[in-house]
Amino acid sequence: MRPEARPRVGPGTREAPGPRGTAGARDAPGPRESHAVLSAVTRVYPGARPVAALGPVDLDLRAGEFFAVVGPSGCGKSTLLDLLAGLSRPTAGTILFEGRPVDGAVPEGLGIVFQEDASFPWLTVRDNIAFGLRRAGTDPAETARRVDYALGFMGLADFAAAYPAQLSGGMRQRVCIARTLVTRPRLILLDEPFGALDQQTRLLMGDELLRLWRETGATVLLITHALDEAAMLSDRVGVMSSRPGRFIDLVETGWPRERDSRLVAEAGFGTVTARLWARLRDESLKAIGGPGATA
Amino acid sequence: MRPEARPRVGPGTREAPGPRGTAGARDAPGPRESHAVLSAVTRVYPGARPVAALGPVDLDLRAGEFFAVVGPSGCGKSTLLDLLAGLSRPTAGTILFEGRPVDGAVPEGLGIVFQEDASFPWLTVRDNIAFGLRRAGTDPAETARRVDYALGFMGLADFAAAYPAQLSGGMRQRVCIARTLVTRPRLILLDEPFGALDQQTRLLMGDELLRLWRETGATVLLITHALDEAAMLSDRVGVMSSRPGRFIDLVETGWPRERDSRLVAEAGFGTVTARLWARLRDESLKAIGGPGATA
Amino acid sequence: MSGAARPPARTGGRDALVAAGLLLALWQGLHLYAGDAALASPAAALGALRQLAGTAAFWGHCAATAQAFAAALALSAAIGLALGLWLGLRRFAGEVAEPLLAGLYAIPKITLYPVILLVFGLGLGAKVAFGVIHGFVPIALFTLGAVKSLDPVLLRTARALRLSRAQTVRFVLAPAALPEIVAGLRVGFSLTLLGVLIGEMFASQAGLGFLIVNGTALHNVRLTTAVILTVVVLAVGANAALLWLDRRYVRRG
Amino acid sequence: MSRSAAVAAARLALLAGAVLALELLCRAGVIQPLTLIPPSAMAAALAGLLWSGELNADLIHTGGAVAASLALAVGLGLPLGVAVHGLPRLRRALDPLLAAYYAVPTFVFYPLLVAILGLNQAPLIVLGTAFGLPAMMMATLNGLDRVPPVLLRTARVHRLGRLDTLASIVLPSAAPFLFTGCKLALAYAVIGIIAGEFILADAGLGHAISFAYDGFENRTMYAVMLLVLGLATGLNLLLHLWETRLMRRRARA
Amino acid sequence: ARAETITVTHWGSAFYGAPYAVAREKGFFQKRGLDITGFLTSAGGGTSVRNTLAGGLPFGEVALPAAILAIQSGQPLKIVSGGVESVADILWITRPDSTLAGLSGLAGRKIAYTAPGSVTNMLILMCLRKAGIDQKALQLVAAGDLGANLSAVLNGAVDAGMTGEPLWSQNQGKVRAGFWARDCVDPAVTQTVGITTTEFARTGGDTLRALIDARREAVAYIREHPDETADIVARAYNGDPALYRTVFRHFVEIGYFGDGRLNLANMNRMLEGMKLVGRLKAPVEWGEVTDSSFLPKDLQGTQ
Numbered sequence A, B: 001m002r003p004e005a006r007p008r009v010g011p012g013t014r015e016a017p018g019p020r021g022t023a024g025a026r027d028a029p030g031p032r033e034s035h036a037v038l039s040a041v042t043r044v045y046p047g048a049r050p051v052a053a054l055g056p057v058d059l060d061l062r063a064g065e066f067f068a069v070v071g072p073s074g075c076g077k078s079t080l081l082d083l084l085a086g087l088s089r090p091t092a093g094t095i096l097f098e099g100r101p102v103d104g105a106v107p108e109g110l111g112i113v114f115q116e117d118a119s120f121p122w123l124t125v126r127d128n129i130a131f132g133l134r135r136a137g138t139d140p141a142e143t144a145r146r147v148d149y150a151l152g153f154m155g156l157a158d159f160a161a162a163y164p165a166q167l168s169g170g171m172r173q174r175v176c177i178a179r180t181l182v183t184r185p186r187l188i189l190l191d192e193p194f195g196a197l198d199q200q201t202r203l204l205m206g207d208e209l210l211r212l213w214r215e216t217g218a219t220v221l222l223i224t225h226a227l228d229e230a231a232m233l234s235d236r237v238g239v240m241s242s243r244p245g246r247f248i249d250l251v252e253t254g255w256p257r258e259r260d261s262r263l264v265a266e267a268g269f270g271t272v273t274a275r276l277w278a279r280l281r282d283e284s285l286k287a288i289g290g291p292g293a294t295a
Numbered sequence C: 001m002s003g004a005a006r007p008p009a010r011t012g013g014r015d016a017l018v019a020a021g022l023l024l025a026l027w028q029g030l031h032l033y034a035g036d037a038a039l040a041s042p043a044a045a046l047g048a049l050r051q052l053a054g055t056a057a058f059w060g061h062c063a064a065t066a067q068a069f070a071a072a073l074a075l076s077a078a079i080g081l082a083l084g085l086w087l088g089l090r091r092f093a094g095e096v097a098e099p100l101l102a103g104l105y106a107i108p109k110i111t112l113y114p115v116i117l118l119v120f121g122l123g124l125g126a127k128v129a130f131g132v133i134h135g136f137v138p139i140a141l142f143t144l145g146a147v148k149s150l151d152p153v154l155l156r157t158a159r160a161l162r163l164s165r166a167q168t169v170r171f172v173l174a175p176a177a178l179p180e181i182v183a184g185l186r187v188g189f190s191l192t193l194l195g196v197l198i199g200e201m202f203a204s205q206a207g208l209g210f211l212i213v214n215g216t217a218l219h220n221v222r223l224t225t226a227v228i229l230t231v232v233v234l235a236v237g238a239n240a241a242l243l244w245l246d247r248r249y250v251r252r253g
Numbered sequence D: 001m002s003r004s005a006a007v008a009a010a011r012l013a014l015l016a017g018a019v020l021a022l023e024l025l026c027r028a029g030v031i032q033p034l035t036l037i038p039p040s041a042m043a044a045a046l047a048g049l050l051w052s053g054e055l056n057a058d059l060i061h062t063g064g065a066v067a068a069s070l071a072l073a074v075g076l077g078l079p080l081g082v083a084v085h086g087l088p089r090l091r092r093a094l095d096p097l098l099a100a101y102y103a104v105p106t107f108v109f110y111p112l113l114v115a116i117l118g119l120n121q122a123p124l125i126v127l128g129t130a131f132g133l134p135a136m137m138m139a140t141l142n143g144l145d146r147v148p149p150v151l152l153r154t155a156r157v158h159r160l161g162r163l164d165t166l167a168s169i170v171l172p173s174a175a176p177f178l179f180t181g182c183k184l185a186l187a188y189a190v191i192g193i194i195a196g197e198f199i200l201a202d203a204g205l206g207h208a209i210s211f212a213y214d215g216f217e218n219r220t221m222y223a224v225m226l227l228v229l230g231l232a233t234g235l236n237l238l239l240h241l242w243e244t245r246l247m248r249r250r251a252r253a
Numbered sequence E: 001a002r003a004e005t006i007t008v009t010h011w012g013s014a015f016y017g018a019p020y021a022v023a024r025e026k027g028f029f030q031k032r033g034l035d036i037t038g039f040l041t042s043a044g045g046g047t048s049v050r051n052t053l054a055g056g057l058p059f060g061e062v063a064l065p066a067a068i069l070a071i072q073s074g075q076p077l078k079i080v081s082g083g084v085e086s087v088a089d090i091l092w093i094t095r096p097d098s099t100l101a102g103l104s105g106l107a108g109r110k111i112a113y114t115a116p117g118s119v120t121n122m123l124i125l126m127c128l129r130k131a132g133i134d135q136k137a138l139q140l141v142a143a144g145d146l147g148a149n150l151s152a153v154l155n156g157a158v159d160a161g162m163t164g165e166p167l168w169s170q171n172q173g174k175v176r177a178g179f180w181a182r183d184c185v186d187p188a189v190t191q192t193v194g195i196t197t198t199e200f201a202r203t204g205g206d207t208l209r210a211l212i213d214a215r216r217e218a219v220a221y222i223r224e225h226p227d228e229t230a231d232i233v234a235r236a237y238n239g240d241p242a243l244y245r246t247v248f249r250h251f252v253e254i255g256y257f258g259d260g261r262l263n264l265a266n267m268n269r270m271l272e273g274m275k276l277v278g279r280l281k282a283p284v285e286w287g288e289v290t291d292s293s294f295l296p297k298d299l300q301g302t303q
């Protein structure tokens, strides 16, 4: 099945409020309830020469949406994720998750997949995936059930007893994703989870992620440096400026909820990526300050 | 200046011989002298379970051309580069560089940039770049001249006295590229040299590489997993099958010699990448054997 | 290098002083608890040391130890580094030899005295040999580990730049493995010194080890403690210097 | 033949070659039996000693002391290493002391230990512990340094407490380094205990060697040394094999 | 003559070496054409014998039991002269407040000596025999060298420990004599002897004769000038001259240093002790292990 691709490129409409769409109405992305809200958040890394890494940033992450963040290297994307997850505290501004302030501790209901490989080399794939559930004291039968499901789901069933060292980089990434997903987080933060993969494979993995997102109904925030990935996967793409990162554009893609990587062959797809690229070219020039800046 | 993009997509024409084009006539890519030739090259990694990593591969790399290689992860791209550089020996087949066989030692006149960060952490940026020249006993004044030029050229002038640890990943990649280029190799092998960079920055770096290639007239073989990068930079793109890698397509891009990253906004550009993508999707499915294969 | 937080350099000197103060306090406490017969007080040991330092004989002993130690350290370092580099580069040889080396190292070396005597003869030879057998193994093991865990791309780069074997060792391997080599040298320094001292306890006419044997035999606690203090100061000084060099020139960024 | 089998075979061949060479040198009279007896004679003497049960008490005595020292060195070195790792300033001050410590002939403090612990096996166990503990501490510090920060962040994401993080993330992650520490602690405990017995004790394998040494009973002396060598190398090899298995499972390609 | 080194056991910590220190200082070696400048030492009988065997000038003054055991195990050695001929300076000390008084009070106590098989082991067993106490009635512990013994006593780890000079004189007041070795046995026991290799006995006769002769002259000098000797040894050992004067007066009193003659009676007493501690595996034929031909003529017949 090839979904109809209906790109709707326009200026960000992040303040558009409205009643929450029903699950059935989700194919047409629209305003929904807030899930996490950042207000005037900034982050300065202290030190002899303080680094203003982020902000001020305002962001209203809506429940059930797939939000992608793109921006030049070093603009503060990972910093944003850290703040949202409560792994570090903002220098100024407030962060709310499900209505409660995030205050330097990771709130319950939140799952993160880091940019780096975070699989535990001393545990088998199965034990890696079960880690979070066991720590949380989930009933063993339920744990086994969920882990088995995730193993199948992630194409790792044959490797349940293998150790991460025996897996390819992409499989390890899948282990980390599975470990996060089995805990059924309501908000999933992904920091370039497909960084270790070639472009083709990452698109295929993207399809899997989309399927997952559709099935669980979770809210997803995906940081990526691949513009086509951002364009293909998300309902909205936030484009960040060079450091200190602010959102300079919010692109509503308008894809149907049922979509996959074949979107990239659509003519309209190029329009979204071209817009992202156009917004980013100058920011990247500023950010690297390298040869491009002098060319 | 925005160059005219003239994509000429067609089946590989790798056997087309002919007189070497003059520098002036280079804007229109055409058949030229052979620079390196691989004939029926295969590579099997021995062991308890031997791995057929590559081949059989035939490739005629023409003097002064910009050749890109794309292929699914683990298909043997790096293996191909190793063989061509004399870093390992083919299991079968022959490799000629400038008419002489490559026999397990790196021939003079060949430069390599590895996929990994290979900067020497104990040397400053300047000393890193000068390393090859000093070991080769190049006259100090000449060394200083070339290194200074490369520092400016690579946007590293302000960091000449810095150590790699003080640089970002992309800057380190540039150090490695500079270290290879100052030795003025006639054949430059690049293995995903922009792997550490975000998509935007890699395209900017690509512009630099193009400028360099135009100025030095060297032959370039670039391995990349970014299809747009391959499409934008090269005269020809070799598409490899899944392991053991063989060339299943050779795409002649037909870009003018004077070109830069703004090509990506061209409509014709999408046609090249779409063709590359189409050729690769099935190979990637075969290669990862992961969730995509079961989808 | 490690990402562990390093305190700013400015606090280093003060912390070292505080640590030295705490150690002195611990020493004094032990002295008070165990009494003069077991451990001299810091003041007494320092007094004894000052008195010792005023005698020519003491400097003769120091010179004797220093001479043997210098030779032993040079040999330990040379053998340890060469062996470590070689076994690190030859993966197979390394895998074969590493556990044997570590196992051999675990035997108490003083029991080898008759064999040492047989092979190296009396006097300086035995002292130096004792120092070397104590010191070279840790240096070799640290170096071997460093070379083994070396980023392979560095060696590939050496090949790509067409470096000779000697050039590769001199310009790539040695600098790349330097942090571990320094760590090995720090431990090797101490153990070589210990080995020389033990050698002097077995056969010598002079040296700090000789003073220690006599000090214990005569129950001259002040003398023994003073000599040990000398050894400790020497070893800590050398270690601090190596650490400083390491921080200054090796662990950048 | 697989690589590990080849390594094992080469290791065996190397050992056999060395033993054979020694045997030939001894049998040919190049080495006098008064200094060194042929390996076959050592083995025969050892077999006799073991068969007669003469060594049983000494074996148990030494084995107990080594086990106690090892347990203490690891049991104290590990938590101390963890504690010091959490206090970077203390660590910086301690850094030069840890490596320098190995230059100190610790057995000189035997009288001090007797004063504190009484005249029994405890001072010797403390000496063995004191020899192994800093190595364990250094290895622990090393290991904790290399825990990838992303794993610690993962622990926070899973909302683990401090102890939970230590037990289920930090220690497993640092396991290879802790292993190295254990191997070193074992080697040093063996050296410390047997060398201590050689000089100070009236029982144990070290004393058996020393007694035979003073009595010029070369057969007994070398037999017991062979036993020590065999035990030390054997234990080390066992640990090494276990470690390689562990590492192979975890090694990143 | 070039500078030579001989082996003297416990040089610097015990006084077996005193005659050599005097001979060097007074030129007794030099006038016999010897240039002895160094004294190689160690703290163990077996080690000293081994050092002698390996030495450039293979002559050493070593413990008699070690020499006997070495020869019995086939080492190519000969005993060529006598050395220290008394154990009268050895005693067991207690803390001043101890209730232990004399041999009779030993039962039930914890008594330290140096090492199994050593002279002090022999002496304590002889004392027990003399006192008629069964070995099981008390606890004997090997505490290590004299320093460790003293430390153990001072720290109360044992009820009594052995000591000798100079520790005894040095620690007057801190410790009290519990019982003396001379209370249990005839203290005329040969502690040390001069040994050489059989090889050197063939080729280095003149040197050996000169060495033994020089030592003899030094022993005579000590007897005449204990105070000056004390000063000389204090310099050589880096010790306290005042303390050493007490020590050497004591030594002269008890005839500590023999003149080099091989006193078979004294040597036999040592053999007896060795048998007692189980160190002697076979009987000793003095004729086989000794070679008196390097002794001065007048001492050769005195055995």
Ligand SMILES: Nc1ncnc2c1ncn2[C@@H]1O[C@H](COP(=O)(O)OP(=O)(O)OP(=O)(O)O)[C@@H](O)[C@H]1O
Pocket (backbone or CB within 6 Å): A045, A051, A052, A053, A071, A072, A073, A074, A075, A076, A077, A078, A079, A080, A225, A243, B198
């Ligand atoms: N711990 C820190 N101390 C000081 N500066 C920091 C720290 N962490 C990050 N920074 C700085 O903050 C800025 C933002 O970093 P961040 O990691 O958020 O970037 P990013 O957008 O995730 O980059 P990338 O795409 O390369 O992952 C960078 O300029 C970086 O140098």
Ligand SMILES: Nc1ncnc2c1ncn2[C@@H]1O[C@H](COP(=O)(O)OP(=O)(O)OP(=O)(O)O)[C@@H](O)[C@H]1O
Pocket (backbone or CB within 6 Å): A198, B045, B051, B052, B053, B071, B072, B073, B074, B075, B076, B077, B078, B079, B080, B225, B243
């Ligand atoms: N040293 C080796 N021993 C055994 N197999 C190897 C070795 N090196 C590579 N291979 C195998 O050979 C195949 C080709 O590897 P290669 O590194 O050339 O792939 P690649 O195309 O460069 O992949 P990537 O895009 O991930 O860099 C892979 O399947 C790999 O598992």
Ligand SMILES: [Mg+2]
Pocket (backbone or CB within 6 Å): A077, A078, A079, A115, A191
């Ligand atoms: Mg990031």
Ligand SMILES: [Mg+2]
Pocket (backbone or CB within 6 Å): B077, B078, B079, B115, B191
């Ligand atoms: Mg590759």
